Amino acid sequence: MKVLFIGGTGIISTACSHLAIERGMEVYLLNRGHHADTPPGATSLSADIRDSEATARALAGHQFDVVVDWIAFTPDDIERDLRLFRDNTQQYIFVSSASAYQKPVSYYRITEGTPLANPYWEYSRNKIACEERLMRAYREAGFPCTIVRPSLTYGDTQIPLVINSWQLPYTAVARMRQGKPVIVPGDGTSLWTITHNSDFAKGLVGLLGHQQALGHAFHITSDEVLTWNQVYAAVATAAGVEANMVHIASDFIAACLPEMTGTLLGDKVVSVVFDNTKIKQFVPDYCATTTFARGIRQTLAWFDADPARQRIDVEADQQWDRLIKLYERGLRDARQEFLSEGAELS
Numbered sequence: 001m002k003v004l005f006i007g008g009t010g011i012i013s014t015a016c017s018h019l020a021i022e023r024g025m026e027v028y029l030l031n032r033g034h035h036a037d038t039p040p041g042a043t044s045l046s047a048d049i050r051d052s053e054a055t056a057r058a059l060a061g062h063q064f065d066v067v068v069d070w071i072a073f074t075p076d077d078i079e080r081d082l083r084l085f086r087d088n089t090q091q092y093i094f095v096s097s098a099s100a101y102q103k104p105v106s107y108y109r110i111t112e113g114t115p116l117a118n119p120y121w122e123y124s125r126n127k128i129a130c131e132e133r134l135m136r137a138y139r140e141a142g143f144p145c146t147i148v149r150p151s152l153t154y155g156d157t158q159i160p161l162v163i164n165s166w167q168l169p170y171t172a173v174a175r176m177r178q179g180k181p182v183i184v185p186g187d188g189t190s191l192w193t194i195t196h197n198s199d200f201a202k203g204l205v206g207l208l209g210h211q212q213a214l215g216h217a218f219h220i221t222s223d224e225v226l227t228w229n230q231v232y233a234a235v236a237t238a239a240g241v242e243a244n245m246v247h248i249a250s251d252f253i254a255a256c257l258p259e260m261t262g263t264l265l266g267d268k269v270v271s272v273v274f275d276n277t278k279i280k281q282f283v284p285d286y287c288a289t290t291t292f293a294r295g296i297r298q299t300l301a302w303f304d305a306d307p308a309r310q311r312i313d314v315e316a317d318q319q320w321d322r323l324i325k326l327y328e329r330g331l332r333d334a335r336q337e338f339l340s341e342g343a344e345l346s
Contacts, residue, residue: 001209002026002063004089006049006081007070009037011155012095012204015197016068017042019205030058055084066208068093074126078133082143091144091209096131098151098219098274099124099267111275112149112217120266131217138215146207147217151274154295155197156302157309161235162192162228162268163253163260163320165313170303173239174312181246181324185264188229188247191271195222196290206283213282221274222288234293238300248327256323 008017008029014037020027021041029038033046047058049071067089069081078094085092101110102117116131118124137143154160159169163183175182203220207213226234229245236243250269254261280286303309 001065002028003066003068003208004028004030004045004062004064005068005070006030006072008042008068010070011158012150012153012197012200013068013070014039015155015201016204019198019201020208023205025205025208028062028064030055049080052080059084059088062088064089066091066093068095068204068208070095072130073123075129075133078130082137086141086143089144091146091211091214092134093146093148093204093207094130094134096127096147096149096217097124098149098221098272099263100128100131100149101272103267103272104270105272108271109273109275110219112219112278118262118266121262123262124266135215144214146210146213146215148204148207149217149219150200151193151195151219151221151272152268153195153197153200154299156299159235159296159299159303160194161232162264165316168311168313168316170310171313171317173235173300173303174310175317175320176236176239176241176243179241179244180321181244182232183253183320183324184228184232184245184247185250185253185269186228186247188232188245189227190269191225191227191273192231192268193221193223193225193272193274194231194292195220195288196292196295199288199290202288203279203283203286206279206286210282216278216282218279218282219274219276220279220286221276222290222292223274223276224288224291225273226292231292234296235300237293238297246324246327248323252327253323256326257319 003025007013017027017039027042028045029042030045032048038044045058047054049055067085100116102115116128131147134145138145152160161172164172172182200220232243232245250264254264
């Protein structure tokens with residue numbers, strides 16, 4: 001099977017590339033040519049997908065059984081892919097996002113039939129629009145699309161805490177190891193699902209070339225469900241310390257750090273439990289086997305193996321210090337004012 005990954009060197013896609021090669025697939029990666037990131041056994045095609053002429057040259061003479069676009073984010077990206085691959089593949093897989101699901105949900109267990117809606121996050125609304133365009137192409141022109149919706153997925157290079165620096169994720173662990181407080185939204189008891197990239201890869205690779213999956217959407221997640229308190233505690237344990245957690249309401253965080261509005265109010269502020277029945281029906285051997293406790297130990301071992309990986313997001317670190325200071329001051333002032341007013345009334 002000849003497979004094209006557009007992108008293919010991110011946290012999730014790299015694990016999928018490795019597994020597809022391990023299973024004997026002929027894997028091509030179309031990206032801007034960072035060959036050092038190309039998994040052994042894959043063939044690199046150098047082009048920026050946004051450069052139509054360079055892309056046409058890179059793809060000339062190739063036919064693909066499956067195309068997976070890891071870096072399509074807007075309907076314009078989908079229109080481009082429809083032009084490129086309408087007659088050049090038997091299956092096109094769009095990587096959407098589980099943040100597209102409506103939250104809070106009307107029923108606690110999310111299935112692929114859960115409505116898609118996210119008024120808080122443009123990223124998610126764009127993913128929804130991409131899905132709608134693809135499904136219209138499937139219905140009207142038979143375009144062979146499959147949609148997958150990852151939730152929060154991590155690997156060796158990412159520490160998936162709800163308040164952390166995505167680009168420099170060691171930042172939160174550095175705070176823990178320094179004894180500094182880390183921010184947990186709400187009271188930390190809402191439920192969440194975190195999936196290791198090696199587990200996600202089993203589901204995605206199992207869908208490659210699966211003709212019965214055309215026209216269908218799938219989320220691919222772990223069946224392990226943890227509270228955010230448990231997630232932070234597991235990270236701290238892997239780091240060899242105890243987490244000093246400060247619980248702050250999500251709307252307070254978003255008011256002070258508006259860039260967090262989408263990922264918090266539009267996604268992680270509420271409990272999320274996924275029903276993986278559908279992916280297991282289509283990929284019968286799919287089973288997520290990496291617990292978060294084991295996976296995060298592996299991640300911390302990767303960071304600890306090389307001090308150069310332990311970089312800190314200084315700006316984010318300082319913002320969190322400020323936020324905690326203001327929250328604690330407001331809490332103290334409100335308590336004092338409330339108690340003094342109560343004493344006057346009595």
